[in-house]
Amino acid sequence: MSNQKKDNFFYRLEWSAIISVFWIIVLFSFSVAIVLIAPRHLDPSWTQPTSSYQVQMYEIIDPNFYISSAPLAGHELQHVYHLKDNFSLLGFFETDNFKIISPPELDKYINRNKEKTTKLTAKLLMLRYPTGPFEEIANNYRDKLQKEWEQKHPNWLQEGLVKPDFEIWELFAPKGEEGFALAPSDNTTENWIDKDYEIIDNKVKQPHHFNDGVVYFSNVREYRIKHYTFGDEDIWRYDPKGEQINNLEELAGHQLGFRSRQELIKLGEHIYAIEGCWYCHTDQTRTLVQDLVLNGSDSYPAPPSSANEYIYQEITFPGTRRIGPDLSRVGVKRPSRDWHKSHFWSPKTASKGSIMPSFRHFFDFDPRGTSAVLPGIPNYRFEAIFQYMMTKGTRITPPTEAWWLGKDPIKTKEIIEGQRKLK
Numbered sequence: 001m002s003n004q005k006k007d008n009f010f011y012r013l014e015w016s017a018i019i020s021v022f023w024i025i026v027l028f029s030f031s032v033a034i035v036l037i038a039p040r041h042l043d044p045s046w047t048q049p050t051s052s053y054q055v056q057m058y059e060i061i062d063p064n065f066y067i068s069s070a071p072l073a074g075h076e077l078q079h080v081y082h083l084k085d086n087f088s089l090l091g092f093f094e095t096d097n098f099k100i101i102s103p104p105e106l107d108k109y110i111n112r113n114k115e116k117t118t119k120l121t122a123k124l125l126m127l128r129y130p131t132g133p134f135e136e137i138a139n140n141y142r143d144k145l146q147k148e149w150e151q152k153h154p155n156w157l158q159e160g161l162v163k164p165d166f167e168i169w170e171l172f173a174p175k176g177e178e179g180f181a182l183a184p185s186d187n188t189t190e191n192w193i194d195k196d197y198e199i200i201d202n203k204v205k206q207p208h209h210f211n212d213g214v215v216y217f218s219n220v221r222e223y224r225i226k227h228y229t230f231g232d233e234d235i236w237r238y239d240p241k242g243e244q245i246n247n248l249e250e251l252a253g254h255q256l257g258f259r260s261r262q263e264l265i266k267l268g269e270h271i272y273a274i275e276g277c278w279y280c281h282t283d284q285t286r287t288l289v290q291d292l293v294l295n296g297s298d299s300y301p302a303p304p305s306s307a308n309e310y311i312y313q314e315i316t317f318p319g320t321r322r323i324g325p326d327l328s329r330v331g332v333k334r335p336s337r338d339w340h341k342s343h344f345w346s347p348k349t350a351s352k353g354s355i356m357p358s359f360r361h362f363f364d365f366d367p368r369g370t371s372a373v374l375p376g377i378p379n380y381r382f383e384a385i386f387q388y389m390m391t392k393g394t395r396i397t398p399p400t401e402a403w404w405l406g407k408d409p410i411k412t413k414e415i416i417e418g419q420r421k422l423k
Helices: 002-007 009-042 052-064 104-109 133-152 261-274 289-294 337-345 380-389 412-416
Strands: 065-069 077-084 090-093 098-101 118-121 126-128 167-172 178-182 191-193 197-200 214-218 224-230 233-238
Touching: 052 065, 052 077, 052 214, 052 261, 065 261, 098 133, 104 118, 104 167, 133 167, 261 380, 337 380
Parallel strands: 090 214, 098 167, 118 197
Antiparallel strands: 065 077, 077 178, 090 118, 126 167, 191 214, 224 233
16 A cells, blocks of 8 residues: 555655745745845945945934925925034034134134134034124124225226125024024035044034044024915015024924925835836946946946945835936936926926826926926925935945045946956
8 A cells, every 4th residue: 555655646746845845945045045144244234334424314414404395486495404412513614705703602613714623513503694792793894804805905996806795694502402504405415524623522422423434514504484474375485584493393394394304215215116117217337337337427437336325225126127227326417406307397308219207296286376497396206206316326435435526435447447346
């Protein structure tokens, strides 16, 4: 009976299935170990950020960089830094035409002209229009500077020179442990310093203060708003002499509607997924010469993508086909917000021969006609996917080592010429 059982077809099939399942489990476990476990031990950089600049951009800047649109002047964007005492690093710098006045105890935080070491501070400070007694001090100081300039240029009228308009701001310490400052509109990168600097009076040090370089905010000016009535609507806009923002709840509340860049990037990644952008666009600069040059240039080739560029993403989109251009360096190649507005509104206008559909649901109609541009007003969908794309290629290395400026620590040219292999 036993021999008959072994010769039975179904008996042999049963053992074959068991053996197959066993080897499938072995192979699957081996694949998981190679892809997810081994890199952590063989090359830890695979699971670590590309640079301390990348860490600070994602973990320090993005959660505290807020964006909204004022309902005046065509819904112009508003950018605000959320500053925290003993956390945010600040620098205050004078130039020939930009001067800072302050109470005596705050004078040590100002970087005057020709100072060799940059002074930064974690103490919450901001600039504002001179108020109270400082208003008269500023006016007298401005008169003095203009007279000194006229003495240096006695024939300025005959020579056709223009008398400089000296800006004078007051440095002050706001009450409380948080403040809100006007941020620049061009914000794909931030100020970065990695040598010849000191953090003065830093009593409560944060982990990022100990890095080999730090991101800091320069000459931050207090963000204030002024309320207006437009018809039946209560609207607002930025005004340096307006009302101050009291807390984060007010900034992110329904009326002002500010959202952090961290929130927008996360939403943009979700929109990128559900809109199917990954089907036509890849997100990887390969080590092939055509990729490195296409995503950069002959003079400054783009570095190839590495795994640690994607560690802050919830989803990594390698893509399926390159029907459209690769997007892994789009933050450097196409940083213009206006270009992306036109492209999403009408792709064929921005790129001849494009088969990309228009994404007009990324825009809202402007019933008042206050928008100065032909396309509709970009809504939160556009801003989210734009902020997500602006992370591509801009955070690999600090601005002081930017490959597009020819400062390439990855030595991309050596990789192209075969002199160096990518680890």
